[in-house]
Every structure is written in C-alpha cells, then in structure tokens.
Amino acid sequence: MMDRRSFLKKLLSALALSGGALGGFLRGVPAWGQAKEEPAGKLWGFGVSVDKCIGCARCVVACKTENNVPKEPFFYRTWVERYMIPRTGEAVVTNIHTGLAPEEEIPSRPIFRSFFVPKLCNQCAHPPCVQVCPVGATFSTDDGVVLVNDKTCIGCRYCIQACPYGARYLHPATDTADKCTFCYHRLDRELLPACVEVCPTQARVIGDLNSPASPMTRFKRMNKIFVLKPNLNTEPKVLYANIDGEVR
Amino acid sequence: MKKPLQNMPESALRLVTVFAVFIVGTIVVVKFVIPPRFKDTKIQWADTVKTEVAKPVRYAGAVACTECHDEIVAEKKRGYHRDLSCETCHGPAMAHTEDPDNIKPSAPRDRKFCPVCHTFNPSRPRGFPMINPVAHNPMQACFTCHNPHDPKPPTVPRECSACHGEIARTLSVSHHVQLKCTTCHDVPSRHRVSPRVVKPTKPSSRDFCGKCHGQESPYKGSPKIDLATHGEKYVCWQCHYPHLPEAE
Numbered sequence: 001m002m003d004r005r006s007f008l009k010k011l012l013s014a015l016a017l018s019g020g021a022l023g024g025f026l027r028g029v030p031a032w033g034q035a036k037e038e039p040a041g042k043l044w045g046f047g048v049s050v051d052k053c054i055g056c057a058r059c060v061v062a063c064k065t066e067n068n069v070p071k072e073p074f075f076y077r078t079w080v081e082r083y084m085i086p087r088t089g090e091a092v093v094t095n096i097h098t099g100l101a102p103e104e105e106i107p108s109r110p111i112f113r114s115f116f117v118p119k120l121c122n123q124c125a126h127p128p129c130v131q132v133c134p135v136g137a138t139f140s141t142d143d144g145v146v147l148v149n150d151k152t153c154i155g156c157r158y159c160i161q162a163c164p165y166g167a168r169y170l171h172p173a174t175d176t177a178d179k180c181t182f183c184y185h186r187l188d189r190e191l192l193p194a195c196v197e198v199c200p201t202q203a204r205v206i207g208d209l210n211s212p213a214s215p216m217t218r219f220k221r222m223n224k225i226f227v228l229k230p231n232l233n234t235e236p237k238v239l240y241a242n243i244d245g246e247v248r
Numbered sequence: 249m250k251k252p253l254q255n256m257p258e259s260a261l262r263l264v265t266v267f268a269v270f271i272v273g274t275i276v277v278v279k280f281v282i283p284p285r286f287k288d289t290k291i292q293w294a295d296t297v298k299t300e301v302a303k304p305v306r307y308a309g310a311v312a313c314t315e316c317h318d319e320i321v322a323e324k325k326r327g328y329h330r331d332l333s334c335e336t337c338h339g340p341a342m343a344h345t346e347d348p349d350n351i352k353p354s355a356p357r358d359r360k361f362c363p364v365c366h367t368f369n370p371s372r373p374r375g376f377p378m379i380n381p382v383a384h385n386p387m388q389a390c391f392t393c394h395n396p397h398d399p400k401p402p403t404v405p406r407e408c409s410a411c412h413g414e415i416a417r418t419l420s421v422s423h424h425v426q427l428k429c430t431t432c433h434d435v436p437s438r439h440r441v442s443p444r445v446v447k448p449t450k451p452s453s454r455d456f457c458g459k460c461h462g463q464e465s466p467y468k469g470s471p472k473i474d475l476a477t478h479g480e481k482y483v484c485w486q487c488h489y490p491h492l493p494e495a496e
Contacts, residue, residue: 051373052373053373054365054369054372054373054376055369055371055372056364056365057364058336058364058365062307062335062340065306065307065339065340066305066306066307066340067303082371083371084371111370114370114371115371115373116371116372136289136292137292139289139293139296141293141297147293147296147297147300148296149292149293149295149296150296151292151295151296152292181300184297184300184301184303185300185301185302185303185304185305186305186307188301189305191305191307191308191309192309194306194307197307197309197310197333197335197336198307198333198335198336199333199336200329200331200332200333200336200365201331201376202331
C-alpha cells in the first residue's frame, strides 16, 4: 500500500519525465512550435512602363500564338488599350486590334492627351476570381500566379464576372475559363513570357519580387509604382509605372 | 430488462436500419471509394501546375538565336534595334531551333510590317521614330533604304533646323540671323546620335556676349553696353532671348 508522500513523489517524477520526453519529441518535429526558417520562394511580379508602349500589339499577337488563344478579337489574355482624353469630358478608351497597322480612328473631339496602356491578368494577392469559384478550379500557386484547372472548371463564368480587371474569358474550344498565366510554362524553362520577349520597347518587365536583384526589384526602385483599382484591395502583382490618373 | 431495439415497433426499426445503412454507405463511399484525386483540391492544383508547365513553347527566346546567328546579333547590338527580340519581327522560332534546316522563320519584306511600329500615331510616345507610310517613299520596300538589323535614316540631318525648326524660324527674323548655331553652341558630335543624352552647350559667361556687345568690342554695328554696370550679376540670356534679341 502506497502512502500519500510516496504517491506524490512518484507522480511528480513521472510528470517531469514525460514532460522531458514530450520536449524532446517536439524538437524532432521542426514545423511545430517554432516557425520553419526556409528561404522565401519566388513571387512573380510584372511591370508595365506605360510611357514606353507604342501600341504595336506585338504582345497580343505573341500571346495568342504562344497560348492558343482564339484569333478573333475579344478573346485576350493580354490586350492594349488606347486612351484618348479630350479637353472636356470622359476619356475614350478603345481596344487596339491585332491587325498589322493600327486602325484609323479619327476622334470627333479635340484630344488633350493620348497614350496606350497594356493590360493583363493582375495576378492579385487577394483574387476575387478564386473566392467565387464554386468548384475550387482556380487557385493561387506558391509563386503568386493564379491558374485555372481546366479539368474541374465547369464553365460557370462566375470568375469572369468577378474579375474587376476583365482579364478572363471563356475559351470557346474547351468551354472553361482561361486567363494570363505569366506564361507559366515559359517561366519554368527560364524563358521570358511571350509578351515580354517580343515587346520592342521594353515596356514590359517580369521578375521575382522576393529577390533583391531582379528586373522587378529594379523596376520598383526606379519608378513610381501604381496598381490598377487599388481601392479594391486585390493587391495586384502587375505594377504600372508612369501611368495616367485617368486609367481605370 | 429488455433491449431497447426489441422495444421498438418493427416499422420504426426498419426505418432506423435504412437510415443507418444510408449513412454508413455514404461515409464508406466518400472516405474509401472516391479516389483522393477527385476530392482533394491540393492534389488537383498540383496536377494543374504540372500540366501548365508541360505546355509547349513556341517562342524560343532571343538567347537561342545567338547560338547560330552571331554575326547578325553583333550587327544588331550596335544599332537602334539592339533591344528588339529577333522573334518580334521574325515570329515564333521554337520549331526553327529544333529543325533549323527545314523550318525557317518568316522575314517580313513588304511595306506592311515596319509601319506596325513606325506609322505616325498621336498616342505614341514623343521621340519615337514615326513616318506617314502614304507619303514616305511610296511603293518601296523599307529594307531598300533601311537595314532592319541596324536601322538608320539614310541621310543624317545636317542642319540644326532639321530638328530645331522652331528656333530656326525665330532666328530667321532676328538680328542674329547671320550667326551660325555653332558660334554660340558647342555641339558634340554624339548629339546627332543621342540628342537627348548629349546636349549642346550654352554660353555660360557674360564675357561671351561681351565679345560683340561690350564697349571694348571691335565689332561695328552691334549695340554696346558697359559690362561692368549693365545687368549686374545676371548672365545675358537670362534677360535677352539670343534667338530673337530686342530690336533696339
């Protein structure tokens, strides 16, 4: 029969032992208790210098060729808008087409200033398209690119509606949502995205936002950076430099 | 004491059995029969990344071209088209890199392609070389005058007025019309090649204008002032516009 004193002694020593054992066990499991120290992976970002764009639409043509985007207008992974801002009134925005020479467009009102704005998927850090997808077919990868799983996409077009930048379209051949992937297959082979590759004036830049020495880090350091529709808190990873306040 | 099941009426017991079979069946089907690939979005997303990465590449990238075409690359490096990717004009060339002998990339030789970038368009940034393709040497292919790998205007403008027309017109009605631009401006030869980077000098001292306009000046017919008392500390062109100085 155990008396009270020896019972308490044994209980305490057993507790101490098991505590030590638990601590040793915890040390073997690194992810638990303390944060894992791991170098930050890549985070792809994209830069657009609006003042360099000459509106030649080579990027649009290259993107359509590289990514099997239908040739008809209004199917775009990337596109170029022409802004014409009159002296008074609303800005006139037209989508320039992929045809060889830019179309003759004679504005009816006197134009105050005019420029081209390349657009593409902003690969938001908080993507509305991912939030609304009912089947989890669209998602953000670890390196910050929003992709669409065309095997589970049911073509409901919720994401196309939800995207505040109009960056998605329904691919007529597969009936699934399609969008810019920063040419994910090219990035993986250490090639530039097709639009960046062919841009004749280096208006487009791509790079790793986490790296201290990447074209994007330099782009961010050298320019005043803007994003499209910052009030929506989508935190785009497509950064614009030298952009006009009229651009929406 | 009787078991509770035997207490139940038979109809209720059957109902409970049917429900139990349904619930257990559903759990079994969801847990064990449906493969995890169908349920787990993490696996689906990893698959999507794999299929995305495996997509074919059509644009080989400018680095691939340097392996064989080093002469053209060296020529292009010297000219204004140095930052242009080969595939901007020659089109996607991945197939050409895999089978260089049988598949040749296109080379635009007509008047349609160069104007894609070089037609005058008011939305294009200032300073970008633009022409009116209707009036600019009609019917001639661009490459008869311009080498696309090292494009230059066939004749470099000799007179300053080719670019500085406004100043030339102002000067033509002024007393200084007889003076050459180089009388007052030192023009480095590189100013013709990079006009915005290398700029001509302006007279920086009062003595420079004093060579003609000082009281001791040997020139006749030029208005004379006393440099010691006139204008105090200011350089002359801060008050007088040398391209159109005051009449009297």
